[in-house]
Amino acid sequence: MFSIFLLNLQIFSMSKCEQCIIKQFNSLKSLTKDELIRISGCKTTMIIKKGTVIFDEGETINGVYCVKDGICKLSKLSENGKDQIVRIVVKGDLLGQRSLVTDESSNLQATALNDMEVCFIPKSEIMNDLQNNSKFSFDVLKDMAHDLKEADDIIVNMAQKSVRQRLAETLVYINDSFGVNPDGTLSVLLSREDFANIVGTATESAIRILSQFKKEKLISTKGKHIKIESLTGLKQVE
């Protein structure tokens, strides 16, 4: 597994964490300059191709990924064979934070949704900072609290809202959180199957409802690119 990484995906980069703008967006901003310099020395920058599994359910991660570019999904295989997406991680986020806190293996699979550039920081190097730099650990704590809140919201939506509503909200969420391309299409490009796996429905149902939204002029599509035509309309879907 690791050898594949070495062959195909890994590029050792000379770029320095201390100067990296990305860290602004996550907990790493709370590290001191000295800490960043040390981290910089042991990190591994890698390019990950679209579709690649970054880590799998049950795998021990032993570090954290700082996402410099691209987007990935965190999903979990359910017994019926479907892959439920529980979170989307984008440029600027840290991926695999949970592994710093627990020695358990990952409960989720991470898969690149487009080509990504990430820096892997070994757990051994960053654990000291988590222990000694309280500003940093408090930031990680905040992050996790935020994720937990979002997860609670998702539970409520899953339980109480229709597939139609959940799909509408997913479109709004992606629009609001990750923005749009110059042509107005959603910048996060997902397959119909991905949408189904976020919403928790059959792929056919997701396709069908997207078609309905199109007829109702709430969205327009070219290929798999989706453009929101009426944000307010989507928000009112019942």
Place this chain on the structure above:
Amino acid sequence: MFSIFLLNLQIFSMSKCEQCIIKQFNSLKSLTKDELIRISGCKTTMIIKKGTVIFDEGETINGVYCVKDGICKLSKLSENGKDQIVRIVVKGDLLGQRSLVTDESSNLQATALNDMEVCFIPKSEIMNDLQNNSKFSFDVLKDMAHDLKEADDIIVNMAQKSVRQRLAETLVYINDSFGVNPDGTLSVLLSREDFANIVGTATESAIRILSQFKKEKLISTKGKHIKIESLTGLKQVE
């Protein structure tokens, strides 16, 4: 609101955190003796009657509750008027940890499921420890990571499993996590409506499926007390 607490619910107790066995079960165990003595001096012990709302959605909590006895539910009101239960907090747990980390108001409501005894520790008193005692903050981090993992699992179950399966799993979960009374009935006593609100279904559906389980000899009931007759059977429900 607070005056009601003072009149009906609050009892100032002389018991000391340093000697309290409950702390063994949560992050407070990582506080030093000195820290515990200080906490002990500013905590407020209260008795909370069954059905009382401990804190509501949108309320600012400003502290954390250590549950000495009893059980409560954390729920969130959805737009359709249903109250989705996202977590159950029992004796030994800390309630409202998220409030320590963020200044946002609570996204959840906490309601006592039976008579409870809790100690309220003001945020102002414990924040220092969260900043300075890294063992303590790491414990809180672990707790939150654990909750996050459980939340992810719930999302997958909500999305991919039938109501029947979810209800069976809820029974198993309550059995495994919170145990049974001497007569074998589940020690956490929930109304059919509570079950429906955990599973995310209509109350009638929850009742109906529990009746089916009864017919299938998976459980037995007297009044609202439920006894699991076949744990393996419940685990195999499809």
Place this chain on the structure above:
DNA sequence: TTTAAAATATGATATATGTCATGTTTTCTA
């Protein structure tokens, strides 16, 4: 104890969504 209210129970029916089947379009690759 009697009465009222809440919780539990069950039937009948409606409906959203899943499943299966089939066809079309887009994307990939040799």
Place this chain on the structure above:
DNA sequence: TAGAAAACATGACATATATCATATTTTAAA
């Protein structure tokens, strides 16, 4: 560029679950 494979699309039908209606039982209150 052709051919294969994957993704998208839509119809027909099955089914789990919601909703509404109405008993019955349990709990609370007067």
